Amino acid sequence: MSDGHTDVPAVLTAELPLPVTTSEHEACPVTDVLRRVGDKWSVLVVVLLGRGPRRFGQLNRDIEDISQRMLTRTLRALERDDLVTRTVHPTLPPTVEYGLTDLGRTLLVPLSALTDWAIAHRGDIEEGRARYDARQ
Numbered sequence: 001m002s003d004g005h006t007d008v009p010a011v012l013t014a015e016l017p018l019p020v021t022t023s024e025h026e027a028c029p030v031t032d033v034l035r036r037v038g039d040k041w042s043v044l045v046v047v048l049l050g051r052g053p054r055r056f057g058q059l060n061r062d063i064e065d066i067s068q069r070m071l072t073r074t075l076r077a078l079e080r081d082d083l084v085t086r087t088v089h090p091t092l093p094p095t096v097e098y099g100l101t102d103l104g105r106t107l108l109v110p111l112s113a114l115t116d117w118a119i120a121h122r123g124d125i126e127e128g129r130a131r132y133d134a135r136q
Contacts (some may be wrong), residue, residue, distance in 0.1 A: 036081055037062060041066055041074045046100065049084060050108045083107060089108035 018026065025031055037043050040062065048054060048062055060071055075098055078084035083104035089095045100108075 006072075036077065036083075037107070037111070038116070039074070041070060042078060045074055045078060046083065046104060046107055046111065049098060049100045050105065053087075053097045053098050055095060059098065 001015060011030075037046070044063060045059065054062070056071070056075075059075075060066065060068060063071065066074075075084060075086070079086050082101055083103050085099050087097045087099070089097065
């Protein structure tokens with residue numbers, strides 16, 4: 001183990017001026033990323049594209065209850081953040097394929113860690129909710 005290794009999560013050692021102002025919270029890079037991946041559809045789209053490129057219609061069929069408008073907005077936002085690529089193939093009619101960028105593929109690692117944590121602690125969270133609700 002190196003001298004600098006303390007097993008303290010980075011989130012606890014990062015500089016955090018107190019009180020945290022609204023502007024500081026809004027400017028935080030973590031808040032910005034969580035805003036993107038914390039919306040209703042982005043994680044699911046990233047996971048599906050992590051399994052391989054897909055055409056718009058495939059994504060729309062693969063995600064029940066997402067409207068075409070919301071899928072378009074989600075894909076555009078992910079493309080803007082350089083997590084997703086949009087490739088137009090010169091066919092008649094043109095076909096559009098979406099895939100993850102190199103940056104988008106790096107997001108799969110922390111998403112996998114979060115998935116593992118959520119699965120491992122799902123029961124604990126449900127029990128905690130039940131205890132809380134019983135007290136209310």
